[in-house]
Amino acid sequence: MARINLDHIRHAYGEKPKSEADYALKEVHHEWNDGGAYALLGPSGCGKTTLLNIISGLLQPSEGRILFDGKDVTYLSTQERNIAQVFQFPVIYDTMTVYDNLAFPLRNRGVAEPEVDRRVREILEMIDLAGWAKKTARGLTADQKQKISLGRGLVRNDVNAILFDEPLTVIDPHMKWVLRSQLKKLHRQFGFTMVYVTHDQTEALTFADKVVVMYDGQIVQIGTPAELFEKPRHTFVGYFIGSPGMNVLPASIDGSSIKVGEETLDLGYRPEIAAGAKTELGIRPEFISLSRDGMPVSISKIEDIGRQKIVRAEFAGKPIAIVVPEDGEIPADPRVAFDAAAINIYADSWRVGREG
Amino acid sequence: MNKTWNNKAWFMVLPVLLLVAFSAVIPLMTVVNYSVQDTFGNNQFFWNGVGWFSDVLESDRFWQALGRNLLFSGIILAIQIPLGILIALNMPKKGLGVPVCLVLMALPLLIPWNVVGTIWQVFGRVDIGLLGRTLDALGINYNYVNNVFDAWVTLIVMDVWHWTSLVVLLCYAGLVSIPEAYYQAAKIDGASRWAVFRYIQLPKMKRVLLIAFLLRFMDSFMIYTEPFVVTGGGPGNSTTFLSIDLVKMAIGQFDLGPAAAMSIIYFLIILLFSWIFYTVMTSSDEQA
Numbered sequence: 001m002a003r004i005n006l007d008h009i010r011h012a013y014g015e016k017p018k019s020e021a022d023y024a025l026k027e028v029h030h031e032w033n034d035g036g037a038y039a040l041l042g043p044s045g046c047g048k049t050t051l052l053n054i055i056s057g058l059l060q061p062s063e064g065r066i067l068f069d070g071k072d073v074t075y076l077s078t079q080e081r082n083i084a085q086v087f088q089f090p091v092i093y094d095t096m097t098v099y100d101n102l103a104f105p106l107r108n109r110g111v112a113e114p115e116v117d118r119r120v121r122e123i124l125e126m127i128d129l130a131g132w133a134k135k136t137a138r139g140l141t142a143d144q145k146q147k148i149s150l151g152r153g154l155v156r157n158d159v160n161a162i163l164f165d166e167p168l169t170v171i172d173p174h175m176k177w178v179l180r181s182q183l184k185k186l187h188r189q190f191g192f193t194m195v196y197v198t199h200d201q202t203e204a205l206t207f208a209d210k211v212v213v214m215y216d217g218q219i220v221q222i223g224t225p226a227e228l229f230e231k232p233r234h235t236f237v238g239y240f241i242g243s244p245g246m247n248v249l250p251a252s253i254d255g256s257s258i259k260v261g262e263e264t265l266d267l268g269y270r271p272e273i274a275a276g277a278k279t280e281l282g283i284r285p286e287f288i289s290l291s292r293d294g295m296p297v298s299i300s301k302i303e304d305i306g307r308q309k310i311v312r313a314e315f316a317g318k319p320i321a322i323v324v325p326e327d328g329e330i331p332a333d334p335r336v337a338f339d340a341a342a343i344n345i346y347a348d349s350w351r352v353g354r355e356g
Numbered sequence: 357m358n359k360t361w362n363n364k365a366w367f368m369v370l371p372v373l374l375l376v377a378f379s380a381v382i383p384l385m386t387v388v389n390y391s392v393q394d395t396f397g398n399n400q401f402f403w404n405g406v407g408w409f410s411d412v413l414e415s416d417r418f419w420q421a422l423g424r425n426l427l428f429s430g431i432i433l434a435i436q437i438p439l440g441i442l443i444a445l446n447m448p449k450k451g452l453g454v455p456v457c458l459v460l461m462a463l464p465l466l467i468p469w470n471v472v473g474t475i476w477q478v479f480g481r482v483d484i485g486l487l488g489r490t491l492d493a494l495g496i497n498y499n500y501v502n503n504v505f506d507a508w509v510t511l512i513v514m515d516v517w518h519w520t521s522l523v524v525l526l527c528y529a530g531l532v533s534i535p536e537a538y539y540q541a542a543k544i545d546g547a548s549r550w551a552v553f554r555y556i557q558l559p560k561m562k563r564v565l566l567i568a569f570l571l572r573f574m575d576s577f578m579i580y581t582e583p584f585v586v587t588g589g590g591p592g593n594s595t596t597f598l599s600i601d602l603v604k605m606a607i608g609q610f611d612l613g614p615a616a617a618m619s620i621i622y623f624l625i626i627l628l629f630s631w632i633f634y635t636v637m638t639s640s641d642e643q644a
Contacts, residue, residue: 058540078543091541093555104555108546152545 002068002160002193004032004055009064011050017062025050025061026218032210034069035191037184039208041198043240047217048197049165055195056163057081068160084153085163089170090145094138098129101137102151109156123151126186143175154186161193168203180207201241213237229284230342235349238282244310244321246344247288251281253345261316263295268340269354277347285310285321287342290330294337302330390616408617418618420593421601422625425577428511428597432576435516437569440523445557447528458528461521473585476514480586500587504594507587511595514582519572526568530561566637570630577626598622 011025020026025047032038040048053059055066057078065074073081093101102120111119124130127147132140137148146167153162168176184207187194198204204211205225213221213228213236220234221227232238238246251260253273258265258281265281273279290297290311297320301312304326311322315336324330345352391408393401412418447457464472480500482488491498500510534556542552580599583589589596589604596604602622606615 056544058543078540079546083544085540085544087537087541089535089537091535091537093559095555095559104547104551105545108548108551149541152541 003034003070004161004193004195005065005067005070006030006032006051006055007065007067009051009054009061009066011047011054011059011061011063023062024217025054026216028064028219030212030219030222032193032195035193036210037187037194037196037208039196039198039204039211040214041201041204041211041240042214043199046214048199048214051214052163052165052195052197055161056083056085082156082159083161083163084156084159085165086146086149086153086167088166090142090149092137092140092145092148094136096137097134098137098140098148099124099133101148102155105152105156119155119157123155126154127151127182143171143179146171146179150183154190159192161195164194164196164198166198167196168198168200176203183207201243205241213240215240231344231351232282233351235280235282235346238284238344242284242286244285244323246282246284247320248280248282248346249316249318249320251279251345253279258343258345261318263316265338265340265343267343267345271345271347271352272354273345273347273352278349280346280349282344282346282351283338283342285323287339288320288322289337289339290322290324290328290334291337292331292333292335294335297334297336299330299334387616387619390612391620394613404613408613409621412614412618412621417593417601418598418621421596421598424595425579425597428508428579429573429576431512432515432519433569433572435512436520436523436572437565439516440520440568441527441561441565443520443524444527444531445553447524449532458525461524461528464518464521465525467518469581470585472514472518473582476510476517476582477586480510502591504591507591507595510586511583514586515576515579518582519575523568523572526564527561530564531557534560562637566633569637570633573633574626574630577629 006028009025009028010023012023014022017023028051040051042048050059054061057073057076057080061074065072067073068081078085093104096104099120102123103116106116106119120133121130124133127150129144129147129151132144137145140148150162150167153159168179171179180203183194196204196207198207205228209224210222211225211228212219213234215234215236221232221237223231223233228237228241232241232246235246235248238248249260251258253259253271256267256270258267260281295315297313297315299311299313300319303310303312306326308326309324309328309330311324311330313320313322313334313336322336392404392406394404394407395401443461448454467475479485479487480498482492482499482501488498497503498506500507538556539552542556547555578599579597580603583595583597584600584603587595589600598618599622602615602618605611605618
């Protein structure tokens with residue numbers, strides 16, 4: 001297992017990138033802890049698979065270095081980096097038995113047969129396929145195949161990291177939960193460094209200690225699920241995490257008071273804003289309350305999703321979403337109040353702190 | 357669900373039925389008809405039972421020709437299948453090389469059989485042929501007209517030249533259908549080049565290889581035009597395959613009865629082999 005350092009990495013697929021826009025992956029400079037579980041989350045085409053392939057060595061970065069435990073591995077092949085990867089579609093050697101599939105990476109490295117046997121049996125127990133050892137891998141279900149792909153990584157006890165490239169895409173929804181919790185358990189038990197690429201926020205938030213949100217080729221925030229929820233660093237994070245996403249409203253700021261449309265709110269502190277920046281107010285639908293007093297709002301639609309209701313409304317000329325408990329009352333003359341502590345202020349899409 | 361039965365729908369099948377009847381069933385039945393009758397001309401036929409069949413099966417001529425066919429098909433398969441796989445593995449997977457290679461590979465397949473025969477007939481001639489003259493100049497004694505071994509080598513090289521690309525194209529189609537992730541996973545698992553071939557490429561090519569194998573077996577087993585053009589079945593009878601013998605018998609000697617019996621036996625042999633190959637290869641597929 002290893003600590004991973006991404007040292008000023010950039011990547012462009014074309015030759016000789018001219019402008020910032022030519023980079024599929026804009027500058028990434030981070031340190032990932034040994035034994036951490038990281039999820040790379042973002043929409044399609046945001047560069048998350050590019051970053052994963054750079055870590056695994058299937059791709060060479062255009063610029064920058066990558067270090068495992070302080071050792072420069074930028075120019076090492078995938079094999080020399082000693083990492084394991086689980087792909088979107090299960091890769092199994094379907095003419096071999098389950099046992100031989102798991103033994104394959106060890107035998108290729110010339111590990112002695114008794115040791116191979118010991119390791120393989122251990123992994124078979126771990127991934128719950130002990131009863132299948134002598135069967136050929138072809139007849140297995142997608143989730144069993146995916147477990148074998150994972151097992152082939154786990155069987156080598158010296159891997160630096162295990163990388164997952166949207167591994168649950170082809171798995172049935174109910175098996176997803178089972179596999180994800182098994183993965184969690186294995187991680188807690190053995191503590192390998194895991195990097196998990198996904199575009200599914202539930203998957204990312206339940207799997208990882210740290211979620212790396214990517215947008216348009218850059219990392220916009222690295223944080224715990226709670227941080228991403230409460231203090232999104234970028235309006236994209238606010239919008240992407242949560243269901244429905246954060247309400248972002250154009251606002252003008254004067255000292256500690258914010259003006260949205262005709263309404264004025266007091267923040268209780270003075271946000272630090274550079275001159276001329278486009279300012280916005282962000283508040284999650286969970287922190288808006290609907291009652292008889294407060295600011296006026298007009299309701300356009302109510303979606304009942306079972307445990308709660310989502311109210312779509314218009315506030316100061318902009319659409320907003322409000323989450324109301326299932327038994328919550330919706331008044332005839334509705335008004336809203338914002339929880340001041342849950343308000344984030346954004347300047348040019350980035351979250352700003354307090355002045356002084 | 358209720359199905360609606362309408363027997364008039366059978367009329368829709370009629371055109372196909374007629375087509376098949378005239379192109380296959382009726383000619384085949386004519387052959388069956390000839391095979392059990394004898395004639396002395398004047399369109400008068402006499403019942404002969406299985407007489408022609410036992411005649412054919414008891415003749416050395418038939419068994420020798422069959423032996424030559426099996427030897428030829430065996431050699432052809434032993435060369436073309438591995439060679440086809442080897443070429444397919446080394447063909448480019450992307451870029452400008454792909455269409456260039458594919459067109460080059462498809463070229464021999466587009467040339468008619470008798471033209472291929474004529475090309476090689478001239479190519480190999482000792483007096484004017486490029487190959488014949490070159491070998492002669494190199495001091496190699498080569499003459500497909502009177503040397504049995506040279507005649508066989510010429511036919512085999514010609515068939516390899518003509519048909520290996522079919523195996524290549526089929527294998528290539530199988531290879532390009534393998535997702536990139538397999539190769540990446542193999543890299544991560546530390547697999548050798550041989551292991552990649554043995555455990556990824558070969559299993560994925562199995563289906564197309566089965567087709568290539570069957571096609572090449574049947575085609576080489578039915579070979580007629582090329583040896584007819586190049587060697588005419590000689591020297592002696594050394595390249596007289598079943599098909600050539602059959603034509604000699606039917607048209608040369610006008611022995612319609614034995615020829616018909618022989619073609620039915622020939623047909624049954626091909627059917628039998630194809631069925632055996634197919635069963636063996638598909639059953640191993642299911643077990644796995």
